[in-house]
Amino acid sequence: MKNIILLLFVIFSSCSQKIDVSKIDFINGYWQIQKVEDANGNEKEYKINEFYDYFEVKKNIGFHKKVQWQPTNKFLVNDAQDNLKIIPKDDKVFLEFYSQFGKHKDELIFLSKNEMILESKEKVKFYYDKVIINTNK
Template sequence: MRNIVGLLFITFLFASCQQKVKTEDIAKINGYWEIEKVVFEDGEDKNYTINESYDYFEMDKNNSGFRKKVMPQLDGTFIVNDTQESFKVRIDDDKVFFDYVTSYAKWSEELISISSEKMVFENSEKKQYHYKKATPVNILGDGKKIK
């Protein structure tokens, strides 16, 4: 019986300490994000040390927007195509969801945490995608300022 009470206490402790996403923080999504790792449901993770593409998010004041893949170039610019995934932000039971729609599919991801530098999404398969804020790459050293 003591083990059950202890287990319930620990579960409650973890649940109450879990950071909730504040609605005012959702706007931090805007910009370029680089995936760091994916954590699978069984706890295994796959690290991404080099990324050929970043995710670019743009959200308006109505909590809708799009995500698209962009490819960073050596001069600090990005190659962009016309393919994008539209989303709408939905708040349900103090959780923040991004509902995506394309011509081919619809799906949702929960925004687990976000700051100016880090972000975590979880999909329906319980995979967590950990991102870091991306910065332009400029290894040409041409002295030009990157926008």
Template sequence: MKHLFKVLLISFVFVSCKQKIQSADIPKINGYWEIEKVVFDKGEDKQYGANQNYDYFQIDKNNQGIRKKVTPQLDGTFLVDDTFEKVSVRFQEDKTYLDYATPYMKYTEEIIALTADELVLLNAQKKEYHYKKATAINILGDGKKTK
């Protein structure tokens, strides 16, 4: 019985420590994000090494913006096309959501964690996507600044 009480207490502490995303946190989403791992609903995860694509977010002060896939290049630039998803940020019942819309579909992800260097999103299939802030790659060593 003592062990059960300890487990319940520890579980309560972890659940109550969940980050509450504020409006002031939303600008941290802007920029390039590289996926590190996906945690599935049963607890197993898939680690990602080098990624061929990054997610780029640009959300304005009205909580509206875009998300698009970009491809990093060896010279520190990114290949970008015209494809994007519209994104709006929604706050509801102490949770924060990203609502996406394309001409073909709509879907939602919950923001679980957000810092300047980390982003965790939970989708409807209960998959957690863990991202780290991406930096430009420049292995050519040409001395030029990356954009």
């Protein structure tokens, strides 16, 4: 019986992955959303997306904006942006977005150099892939 309980503990603890706050700089740069999964497991894939999400964070403070790639190898950018605060809390990491239009907080579920998953309070998951931009053309 003890072995079963230990096995279940190992399985459940390995399923939840703690975000390494020291690697939060991985969030900096351009990201494209690949899919959204709602709380019921329904998925919507984004095979073609002309908008990119740009994040810039230093010392847990920064901003997020939507940008649009142009054929001239430039981005169409406007002044609209969300301020961003990274909030580590109870072995979790939250991204608090706020602007003059309101605020919301998403949990950072996974972050690597190339992938990121955010989850809203409604349990909607947003899957992103990092985009390497070459603007030297």
